[in-house]
Amino acid sequence: MSKEDHKMRQFIIYRHVEKIYTELKELGYHDNDPLEVTDLTKLDQWHYCGTDAVDAVIKLLDIREGARVLDVGAGIGGPSRYLAHKTKCHVTAAELLPDNHRVGQDLTSRCGMTGSVKHVCGDILTTELGKQEFDHVISFQVILYVPEKPRLFRQLYASLKPGGTLCFEEFYRLRDVESDEEKAALKYFLLSDIALPTQQDYRKLLEEAGFQVTVHDISDSYSEYTYKRWSKFEEPEERSKHVRLYGEDLVDGWRQLYVTAKKLCNDFGLMGAGRFVARKV
Template sequence: MKSMKLYTNVQRIHNELAALGIARDAALRVDQLTPFDQYHYYGTDAIDEALKVLQLQPGSRVLDVGSGIGGPARYIAARTGAHVTALELQPDLHEVARDLTARCGLSSRVKHVCGDILDGAVVQNYDAIISFLCFLHIPDRTRLFSACRAALKPEGVMYIEDFGKPRALSVDEAEALAVKVQCSMLPWWNEYETHLITAGFHDVSMNDVTGAWKDFTASRLAMFRNARLRNLELHGQEMVDSLDDFYGTVAQLFQDGAIAGLKIIAR
């Protein structure tokens, strides 16, 4: 996983908070974190879009698969009163997430679990699953969607943001994706739908958001490069070069039409 540079130096969020004058152990509000704790595109706007579909109530049970440093889970819990299980594979991200959630006073509503969705690491009976930009790391869709199906109540709903394959890839593109994005399998549109239906999902709705994600990844790179001097001072050379490489790779892949952006709802 650490060949994907978004996942190295995850303590950079502490540098950002320190730059705002927030002490290392100070209490936090969710809105102070959202500029830095969302590892997907369009931040909380993307989550608000999901919430319109999910119609969560206080007390609803949500599983966030691949929860990163916990941004979406905290935002959903704070916004809706739902109980969120935040499942994250990488221990360092999980630890940062748990600390931030505790400092937001949300530990009773966001439960952080460190584990792999493929290992059946979570209990069942969820009303909803959300997963933002995690499934692209998991080539075994049969095991993945069967674990998701098992975790949901029969009437449950799953909201996914993921990559898809818009065309055949060159060798260089496939290698950049596999090494720098930890994505060794991109499904075609119809293949994706078939995997979900085979696992027992129905009412599958697939939405192409490639254009919006191409714009987002291009402007993320431009903004990061414009702020290079500030970022060097705050985070140091190694972190800035790593993130620049990662943001640049993803922006180029979208620019070249090598990946598609998908928002998927399945019941």
């Protein structure tokens, strides 16, 4: 495993890929029980604001029945399944980590959705995407981890049909980093020294790849989300419930992540986010 894979895995360990099975058991499901997409949506969306964020993307891109959509960094397939269920489109769910890919495949199969959601495993930079394959490309909180963003955007551009659209939701830097504390928090959040682009940086990279770009700033909703998530997690009953299910180590790891996200988005006001909508012209 490369050093970068290792770092990503550390992060995902805090996600705890098997967590969803524990949660399903808590809800009374047995292993291999069939599932409905709607049973999963509170559990399988690994980005902020759950299916509301996916609904916003469906609306922004006007995703319709029969469309071919690529989901970059699909996690355990939550957004892909919800999108296919809601719009009757066909989704390719591309995910880097084999564990996430495996759980995603299992959940999709238990939802009876293997005909509409296809899972592929690998680094998006080296995955064979094909030329002019997709009507739309979507992605939620993934692009920040991809080191070669110019190459990524060129590849996504090539994979889209003429007039095709891309929408990704991503964190960005609102201003320069001003202290060691801010620098350390950002490094922890990003898993590395990789620079967090500003909105302007992203816009420029997309335009250089050939896209026509619009940006919707959603920094306020991220700020509210990170604050509410942190304050709920600080409640003693929440902690004891999570410790009972997952143990101290995982709970401390999640807490650290939630505290850091709250600091970056609220206390420091250093990190915001946007929905980037880009059209292939």
